[in-house]
Amino acid sequence: MKTSSVPLSSTAEKAIDAAIGATIDPWPPATSKRQAILNAAADVFAEQGFAGASIDAIAVRAGVSRQTVYNQVGDKDNLFKIVVGEITERSSAGFFKVLDTFPVAPTDLEEELAVFSAQLLRKAVCDPNGRWLRKLVETEGARFPALFETWKEYGPGKKYPAVAARLAQLALGGYLEVDDPALAARQYMALLATDLRIDQQFGRVTPEAEIDRMAADATRTFLRAFASRK
Amino acid sequence: MKTSSVPLSSTAEKAIDAAIGATIDPWPPATSKRQAILNAAADVFAEQGFAGASIDAIAVRAGVSRQTVYNQVGDKDNLFKIVVGEITERSSAGFFKVLDTFPVAPTDLEEELAVFSAQLLRKAVCDPNGRWLRKLVETEGARFPALFETWKEYGPGKKYPAVAARLAQLALGGYLEVDDPALAARQYMALLATDLRIDQQFGRVTPEAEIDRMAADATRTFLRAFASRK
DNA sequence: GACGAATTGGACAATTGTGTCCAAAATATT
């Protein structure tokens, strides 16, 4: 029923925080209200959809008066745009941070790819940012075409090619036999995400250990199909 | 923007039609209004979500007065339940109808499995019934717990085991090397659905020929991982 | 053509939500 909240913070505000220097309280009071609003809005939009989310509900959950919501973000459309924009940024950043640890020159391919896969699962598929983004885009994409375009560009549009590039690198290194890196990337991601998606559809909270198992299963099957037969 | 409509018909009404015998018009006037309402409701719920769907919009799209909607189905909650119930039934029926054509004793495994896979893609993943059901359950599952349970039971809860059973059969027949049929079933479905899901997320209408290609790609990779090394 | 049932459209009250205005209070800044 109640979903855990995702902390949001705009790059602008992070820049300000950095400029001010180390603050005891990570969020200065002036922006903490805004943060509370954006966090609450993310929750309520995800739970109720755009039409079902009322400004009142958002204000209450943020522990803020309704007027403050309007002061901070303008109207409902704008609030929605801001929330999705920030989640998009976070989700994308998290993904590429993990992708940087991809084992491009492994000694034990299966072992290292499984470890990487588990991380990717945790940070990209399991991560509330990405889940809510997918859900919101699916639900409200038609209502906000511009947002839909942004998501496409930041989401699948950049992620799949990036994964494909790593797989191509492994192929060049003689680790894999891959004709079509783009296809292999989609299949790898599909194998990786399937069990977690099923759990999520069922509303089941996946135990940590299971994530490692899922990554290992996906990696094993992927390598059975694509590993170089030495 | 506009989604194509899915014809709905309850089993009860089909039974009645059958009892009456062959009618020229497949839908007697008394039920045709009801059908129009359910079809329209399916569209509008899918497009706007539960909260965003207004009875007026549904009535207009059904070409029916608002009062008739209330006469036929009672209130909005009930309308929603009826629609989801019927879509669940259709979606499940379509899936198992295709599953009956699974090649349990193939002469050319790759060829026959690819053909079957293409059919499954067309009828189960591509099919509007299943898509809207997934979307509605994801969006409104929290609001209608009973519905969520029904979907779980009819949907993944029965489909995956059914696929797993066929794969186990192939393994027994010496066609496949499968340790864990349930896992293999999930992975097979994941490989099969990934490209179509991506297209759907991007709002792209997948050309018929591409579906065959997707099925072939998925089948090839699946068999590279699981086919018996003769 | 006459009867009965379903449909229509319009009006209605009640509710809910949006977005604005404003004066009082709380909070930061100097």
Added chain:
DNA sequence: AATATTTTGGACACAATTGTCCAATTCGTC
């Protein structure tokens, strides 16, 4: 401590929606 800024909460107009009621009309049936 004085001042500027933000926040608050309440009131408000306006629009959309739900669900009901009912008389007039249309429609299928006999």
